Amino acid sequence: MLKVKGISVRYDIIPVLEDVSFSVQEGQFVAIVGSNGAGKSTILRTISGLVHPFQGSIDFLDEPIQAAKPYEIVAKGISHVPEGRRIFDKMTIRENLLIGAHTKDNQAEVRNTLQEMFELFPILKERQNKKGETLSGGERQQLAIARGLMAKPKLLMLDEPSLGLSPILSKKVIQACEEIRRSGTTILMVEQKVTEILKLVDQGYVLQRGKIIREGKGSELLASDTIRKAYLGL
Ligand SMILES: Nc1ncnc2c1ncn2[C@@H]1O[C@H](COP(=O)(O)OP(=O)(O)O)[C@@H](O)[C@H]1O
Ligand SMILES: [Mg+2]
Structure with missing residues (x-):
């Protein structure tokens, strides 16, 4: 579904991503894990068209998207839930959700999707x-994810959805992601919480200082010496 081939990205002259390649198959749950500053958010921003690579290519459903504009990429079926769960504080939860569906004309379909979101996140x-500002951190994250899903994406990209949440809430958010995947949406998540996420995903990539240093099945990566030493302190 998504093929990222050898992309390199700089902010001004500072290299941030170097020759990064990975792919996501339809129906998979894929994670890219790495520490703070590794370049995880930049990967998602590049796929979304907010940043453009100076080298390499990105194909989505066999079409090149590395030069496309953000709204074109959304229209092709990629939703990006950015870091920091930004929502509109002064709008109601319902209004926030409907904004996620602004590219959809079919009102009956939008109402159905809204009901699905209410089932997923009661x-x-x-x-x-209620206004967005009344929500707790965990509720805001649920709203941010649901808003991303309102566009009915083929690929949902999540940037550290459990950052700053209590262990119980982050477990809840991760469970919701599993449910989303079961209902047929492909997920690409970037995370610092290596152990929690590698347990769940089909395929994992480890990003270190802008380079992919390892890839494999989540369980294989968790068992590997490099990961255990570098990230789990074992
Ligand atoms: N807009 C920007 N301008 C310059 N440097 C940036 C910008 N955004 C991020 N960086 C730098 O790029 C590197 C990777 O950042 P980021 O992709 O946010 O990493 P992560 O999400 O893994 O924490 C960091 O060194 C960060 O300081
Ligand atoms: Mg980040």
Whole structure:
């Protein structure tokens, strides 16, 4: 579904990604893990068209997208839930969700998707007429993910969805991601929480200082010496 081939990205003259390649097959849950500053958010920003690589290519459903504009990429079926769960504080939860569907014309379909989101995240249904500012951190993350799903993406990209959440809430968010995958949406997640996420995913990539240093099945990576030493302190 998504093929990233040898992309390199700089901010001004500072290299941030170097020759990064990975792929995501339809229906998979894929994670890119790495420490703070490794370049995880930059990878997602590059796929979204917010940053352009000076080398390499990105194909989505067999079409090159590395030069496309962000709105064109959304229209092709990629939703990006950025870091920091930005939502509109002064709008209601329902309004926030409907903004996620602004590219959809079919109102009946939008209403259906909204109901699906309320089933996936019951708290959003309960609070649908409350302002965004009334939500806790965990609820904001649920809203940010649901808003991304309102566009009915083929590929959902999540940037550290559990950052700053309590262990219980981050478990809840990760469980929701599994449910989303089961319902047929492909997921690409970037995370610092190496152990939690590698347990779940089909395929994992380890990013270190802008380079992919390892890849494999989540369970294989977790068992590998490099990962255990570098990230788990074992
Ligand atoms: N807009 C920017 N301008 C210059 N440097 C940036 C910018 N955004 C991120 N960086 C730098 O790029 C590197 C990778 O950042 P980022 O992709 O945010 O990493 P991660 O998400 O893994 O923490 C870091 O060294 C960061 O300081
Ligand atoms: Mg980041």
